[in-house]
Amino acid sequence: xxxxxxxxxxxxxxxxxxxxxxxxxxxxxxxxxxxxxxxxxxxxxxxxxxxxxxxxxxxxxxxxxxxxxxxxxxxxxxxxxxxxxxxxxxxxxxxxxxxxxxxxxxxxxxxxxxxxxxxxxxxxxxxxxxxxxxxxxxxxxxxxxxxxxxxxxxxxxxxxxxxxxxxxxxxxxxxxxxxxxxxxxxxxxxxxxxxxxxxxxxxxxxxxxxxxxxxxxxxxxxxxxxxxxxxxxxxxxxxxxxxxxxxxxxxxxxxxxxxxxxxxxxxxxxxxxxxxxxxxxxxxxxxxxxxxxxxxxxxxxxxxxxxxxxxxxxxxxxxxxxxxxxxxxxxxxxxxxxxxxxxxxxxxxxxxxxxxxxxxxxxxxxxxxxxxxxxxxxxxxxxxxxxxxxxxxxxxxxxxxxxxxxxxxxxxxxxxxxxxxxxxxxxxxxxxxxxxxxxxxxxxxxxxxxxxxxxxxxxxxxxxxxxxxxxxxxxxxxxxxxxxxxxxxxxxxxxxxxxxxxxxxxxxxxxxxxxxxxxxxxxxxxxxxxxxxxxxxxxxxxxxxxxxxxxxxxxxxxxxxxxxxxxxxxxxxxxxxxxxxxxxxxxxxxxxxxxxxxxxxxxxxxxxxxxxxxxxxxxxxxxxxxxx
Amino acid sequence: xxxxxxxxxxxxxxxxxxxxxxxxxxxxxxxxxxxxxxxxxxxxxxxxxxxxxxxxxxxxxxxxxxxxxxxxxxxxxxxxxxxxxxxxxxxxxxxxxxxxxxxxxxxxxxxxxxxxxxxxxxxxxxxxxxxxxxxxxxxxxxxxxxxxxxxxxxxxxxxxxxxxxxxxxxxxxxxxxxxxxxxxxxxxxxxxxxxxxxxxxxxxxxxxxxxxxxxxxxxxxxxxxxxxxxxxxxxxxxxx
Numbered sequence: 001x002x003x004x005x006x007x008x009x010x011x012x013x014x015x016x017x018x019x020x021x022x023x024x025x026x027x028x029x030x031x032x033x034x035x036x037x038x039x040x041x042x043x044x045x046x047x048x049x050x051x052x053x054x055x056x057x058x059x060x061x062x063x064x065x066x067x068x069x070x071x072x073x074x075x076x077x078x079x080x081x082x083x084x085x086x087x088x089x090x091x092x093x094x095x096x097x098x099x100x101x102x103x104x105x106x107x108x109x110x111x112x113x114x115x116x117x118x119x120x121x122x123x124x125x126x127x128x129x130x131x132x133x134x135x136x137x138x139x140x141x142x143x144x145x146x147x148x149x150x151x152x153x154x155x156x157x158x159x160x161x162x163x164x165x166x167x168x169x170x171x172x173x174x175x176x177x178x179x180x181x182x183x184x185x186x187x188x189x190x191x192x193x194x195x196x197x198x199x200x201x202x203x204x205x206x207x208x209x210x211x212x213x214x215x216x217x218x219x220x221x222x223x224x225x226x227x228x229x230x231x232x233x234x235x236x237x238x239x240x241x242x243x244x245x246x247x248x249x250x251x252x253x254x255x256x257x258x259x260x261x262x263x264x265x266x267x268x269x270x271x272x273x274x275x276x277x278x279x280x281x282x283x284x285x286x287x288x289x290x291x292x293x294x295x296x297x298x299x300x301x302x303x304x305x306x307x308x309x310x311x312x313x314x315x316x317x318x319x320x321x322x323x324x325x326x327x328x329x330x331x332x333x334x335x336x337x338x339x340x341x342x343x344x345x346x347x348x349x350x351x352x353x354x355x356x357x358x359x360x361x362x363x364x365x366x367x368x369x370x371x372x373x374x375x376x377x378x379x380x381x382x383x384x385x386x387x388x389x390x391x392x393x394x395x396x397x398x399x400x401x402x403x404x405x406x407x408x409x410x411x412x413x414x415x416x417x418x419x420x421x422x423x424x425x426x427x428x429x430x431x432x433x434x435x436x437x438x439x440x441x442x443x444x445x446x447x448x449x450x451x452x453x454x455x456x457x458x459x460x461x462x463x464x465x466x467x468x469x470x471x472x473x474x475x476x477x478x479x480x481x482x483x484x485x486x487x488x489x490x491x492x493x494x495x496x497x498x499x500x501x502x503x504x505x506x507x508x509x510x511x512x513x514x515x516x517x518x519x520x521x522x523x524x525x526x527x528x529x530x531x532x533x534x535x536x537x538x539x540x541x542x543x544x545x546x547x548x549x550x551x552x553x554x555x556x557x558x559x560x561x562x563x564x565x566x567x568x569x570x571x572x573x574x575x576x577x578x579x580x581x582x583x584x585x586x587x588x589x590x591x592x593x594x595x596x597x598x599x600x601x602x603x604x605x606x607x608x609x610x611x612x613x614x615x616x617x618x619x620x621x622x623x624x625x626x627x628x
Numbered sequence: 629x630x631x632x633x634x635x636x637x638x639x640x641x642x643x644x645x646x647x648x649x650x651x652x653x654x655x656x657x658x659x660x661x662x663x664x665x666x667x668x669x670x671x672x673x674x675x676x677x678x679x680x681x682x683x684x685x686x687x688x689x690x691x692x693x694x695x696x697x698x699x700x701x702x703x704x705x706x707x708x709x710x711x712x713x714x715x716x717x718x719x720x721x722x723x724x725x726x727x728x729x730x731x732x733x734x735x736x737x738x739x740x741x742x743x744x745x746x747x748x749x750x751x752x753x754x755x756x757x758x759x760x761x762x763x764x765x766x767x768x769x770x771x772x773x774x775x776x777x778x779x780x781x782x783x784x785x786x787x788x789x790x791x792x793x794x795x796x797x798x799x800x801x802x803x804x805x806x807x808x809x810x811x812x813x814x815x816x817x818x819x820x821x822x823x824x825x826x827x828x829x830x831x832x833x834x835x836x837x838x839x840x841x842x843x844x845x846x847x848x849x850x851x852x853x854x855x856x857x858x859x860x861x862x863x864x865x866x867x868x
């Protein structure tokens with residue numbers, strides 16, 4: 001009984017924190033129509049700021065709370081809305097998705113830059129950790145404060161939305177933005193106020209959560225992301241439903257940790273339960289009907305001819321073979337990783353560039369493949385098994401999510417990546433230890449040397465690229481472009497949309513699996529961090545920065561990911577900058593904000609420029625247009 | 629190719645508003661049937677119900693003896709339904725030829741043979757824009773490309789949602805000829821069109837919708853004289 005009570009208290013306390021977080025997400029989403037992926041990172045940054053003020057600089061807790069929750073939090077939300085979100089209101093549905101994912105990376109980068117991730121930090125509980133003895137169990141004042149604050153915020157929000165002019169205006173904007181504007185509400189101002197409020201709630205949950213857990217960047221960000229499930233359960237609309245869902249999910253999580261049958265094995269999924277809940281809720285509540293959308297043109301480049309492409313592929317492999325002996329061993333390592341990343345990025349070109357889908361779990365497929373190869377052992381059988389497992393995983397994700405698009409597909413794939421990371425990869429690869437994965441052997445090429453492996457990797461990349469281009473030119477490729485432009489028209493031509501989407505996801509996961517095997521080979525040993533959600537996010541956003549529809553875009557992004565950004569981080573580290581881990585996050589996050597305004601990537605724009613100058617035949621078509 | 633499409637007692641409600649109310653009509657093979665009515669009468673919703681993009685609250689859609697009501701859109705298409713869209717749904721990133729090719733290639737996969745894309749474009753009068761990207765085409769031509777794409781599936785029933793809008797007088801006349809040819813070949817054509825002249829010229833039977841309800845049906849001559857139809861259209865004009 002004591003255990004049950006203690007668990008109930010724990011579940012309620014965490015449930016309250018997530019209720020606050022999820023409420024923030026709902027408030028922002030309903031008034032601005034933007035799902036803020038950076039909500040968790042906002043809470044994380046607030047917790048770090050609060051730590052800096054109180055522990056770092058000795059500011060009294062009350063003053064620090066007022067500063068973080070009353071000044072910095074709302075100010076941050078208002079500025080983000082004004083600078084980042086407002087210019088995107090009339091753009092495609094993808095734009096805010098890209099912008100808030102970019103913001104998420106920037107906030108993580110900022111935290112790494114200011115607070116050395118190598119050091120440990122703890123925030124003391126509020127009220128100096130004082131406890132109340134309830135006879136059977138002890139409850140800390142901090143825990144009581146969390147519950148009380150949640151109740152107060154709940155009542156305050158209720159009053160705010162029913163009694164104040166701004167609150168009523170917010171509800172009016174939710175109901176009908178245009179109509180509210182006609183009656184004098186200013187939708188932009190109202191949205192800005194809601195972002196300020198949402199950001200404050202994120203900050204509040206961050207500050208309340210941090211003393212209960214480790215104050216680590218990933219840890220805090222991901223814990224707050226757990227609240228996504230509750231927000232989705234409230235259909236991103238209803239605050240009461242969201243609060244109840246948060247409490248139910250967290251109570252479920254703590255009870256599962258204690259009472260779940262099946263012993264150790266089933267208990268391993270306990271940390272991933274909020275993500276599993278998110279996946280299930282999204283799948284159950286967000287299946288879209290096929291709708292007409294007017295004339296759309298997906299971004300599809302005019303492709304190089306088969307011969308031209310083959311010429312480039314051969315030239316690429318020859319160039320790499322010639323360069324291999326000339327490069328330093330350090331560079332060879334980076335280039336090997338870049339080629340593996342490039343193959344994984346090609347898998348994203350297929351699913352995102354050609355298929356018009358979104359995937360935040362591409363490295364999960366790669367990781368599964370690498371792990372399987374490690375388990376099965378040496379040789380080609382391991383490679384085949386790895387790719388097969390990745391393909392099956394791709395189909396398993398695609399089957400329930402086949403009717404999801406945009407935001408909801410992003411959330412479902414995010415949930416899958418994080419659930420796999422939390423309950424499988426951590427253990428399979430070892431949290432800190434790396435799993436050694438042998439390279440395959442070849443009769444004609446010594447791939448045990450890094451330089452030999454580089455030649456193999458460039459051959460694999462070239463073949464994968466040729467395969468991808470051939471696919472795009474094939475009738476399957478034309479059908480993908482057609483599906484991307486109008487699902488409704490395709491279905492009324494007798495094309496089985498589901499089967500094609502499954503095909504794209506399966507093929508893409510298989511290619512990511514090939515990339516995973518190469519990646520493991522390039523590192524010789526891998527760890528769970530290599531395949532985590534954030535790296536999947538970074539790869540996806542880097543591809544958008546490079547160019548999602550072009551093989552050269554994938555190569556460009558891979559060079560950024562594995563060569564240029566690590567080189568920049570190394571240079572900063574050597575210059576004595578402790579926060580060098582921030583580089584990839586900051587650069588990716590900042591550069592991708594451009595993509596929110598113009599979906600063409602750097603390589604795509606260069607190709608456009610070259611076409612205008614008459615220099616090149618391989619050119620992308622104009623940017624996404626949506627008829628209204 | 630000689631199956632009749634039957635819409636029987638179809639009702640569609642969107643959150644308390646009835647868009648289509650107990651609508652029944654048939655589209656016999658080898659003739660052009662008109663479905664007309666003022667804006668908002670429920671014509672496009674009826675098209676969506678027939679092709680499966682919209683679920684019904686009640687009622688059935690039948691092709692010959694086959695009940696289509698529970699089938700997915702692609703299954704209905706494979707049984708012989710094809711359509712064009714009032715709000716264009718051309719594949720914007722593909723050329724006009726590839727728009728049609730997507731359909732012919734798929735038809736060939738299913739049936740072993742398919743018409744030639746260029747022949748189809750020529751038949752609708754859009755061959756001269758075969759290499760143009762579809763999102764750059766003027767509305768009238770894009771509608772013809774959609775028509776060619778629909779014909780690529782060699783449909784038993786062809787549903788056309790305002791194919792004449794955006795066309796000039798001569799082109800509209802050619803479209804009328806084409807529809808009559810298709811009917812002569814045995815196709816059941818259902819035509820939603822605001823161009824009254826075109827409708828009166830090609831249709832054998834006409835069903836008139838207003839506020840989601842069938843208010844009249846008959847031959848073009850009968851419909852022209854019908855007082856309710858005149859009132860519905862006059863009312864629409866006054867309110868517009």
